[in-house]
Amino acid sequence: MGLLVVGGCNGDDLVEASASTGSSSSGTESGSASASASASVTAGSGSDSATSQTAGGSDSNTGASSTTGMTDTEGVSVSGSETGGETTVGTTGDTEGTTTVTSGDTEGTTTGTGGDTTGDTDGTTGGSTDGTTDGTTGGTTGGMVECGNLAVTYRDLKPLHPDFGCHMNGNTARPGLVMSNLGNDLKPVYNPNPPAPPGNWNGSNPQITSQATFNEWYNPVDGTNIEIESELELMEIMPGVYSFASNSFYPLTDMGFGNNVTPNWANQTFPDRNGSFTTEIHTNFIYEPGQSFTFTGDDDVWVFIDGKLALDLGGLHPQVNGTVDLDTLGLNADQTYTLDVFHAERCESGSNFRIDTSINCFMPQ
Secondary structure (H helix, E strand, O other), rough: OOOEEEEEEOOOOOOOOOOOOOOOOOOOOOOOOOOOOEEEEOOOOOOOEEEEEEOHHHHHHOHHHHHEEEOOOOOOOOOOOOOOOOOOOOOOOOOOOEEEEEOOOOOOOOOOOOOOOOOOOOOOOOOOOOEEEOEEEEEOOOOOOEEEEEEEEEEEOOOOOOOOOOOOOOOOOOOEEEOEOOOOOOOOOOOOOOOOOOOOOOOOOOOOHHHHHHHHOOOOOOOEEEEEEEEEOOEEOOOEEEEEEEOOOOOOOOOOOOHHHHOOOOOOEEHHHHHOOEEEEEEEEEEOOOEEEEEEEEEEEEEEEEEEEEEOOOOOOEEEEEEHHHHOOOOOOOOOEEEEEEEEOOOOOEEEEEEOOOOOOEEEO
């Protein structure tokens, strides 16, 4: 399966972009003796003394006996004495276990513990746990990994920022606006000399004003942007596919600099929304063959996996779609890799954002 991210602006038509367990129990409520109606008890401290307990109707036999440190023992059974002296024994196999028997006037109980074998009867429990516990997933790298929602940093920008406010345009994605490797600061690096656009592309030039203006997209700059921390929750929409989707993606409405009551470059106002912002996500995942990542939306989206640009949907454009087949990236199965996503919504008139992926566990970087 794979990861799909979808986002878009202006609500235009979608454009695709390539890219050994066992237990036994016996119990008697009879006071008569039998050939197996006695149990020999050895203290776990290593003492040579032994106590014999024989079934019979004597209150003086009331007490507790225990056998500790049993190994390779199977099918142990003990009979109690007196009425109500029901005894239950849990057994262990090839692993260390502890069996406790109480006889006499009280009902006997048994606790079986240890190893991968469970000897539980009458509410007692033994054995070991494996797999997932308390919302964590056992990773193939040998430890427990904590899965969670995608931590997000939004940055609110003003409608009259040089790169926002609807004065730029494009009919489809414009790749090449950033370099192919993530910067040392874990941010995309502005490309001052982008390659020629695809043959079917048309739009305004440049798509990013300068390196200085691009630096303000994903870095804190007093008076120019406001950082707001949040998270995205991916839901399993079908077996093995996890998704977040919105066709009205305005997470900063009534936040940051406020809704767009100031006219943008096109002299438009949007008092019901805050539509000039960027989205930044940093997370880890364990690669398993067959995974993919898809984004659909607008405007710019850059997805880096292991620090390398894996999906390039840069530029202003209507809703477009791109998918990363992780099997093509030369990753090693069961190893942990970084995934970094950068998005920008540059025109307040429409915002689409969708992620679909078969990656079932994201961990903080």
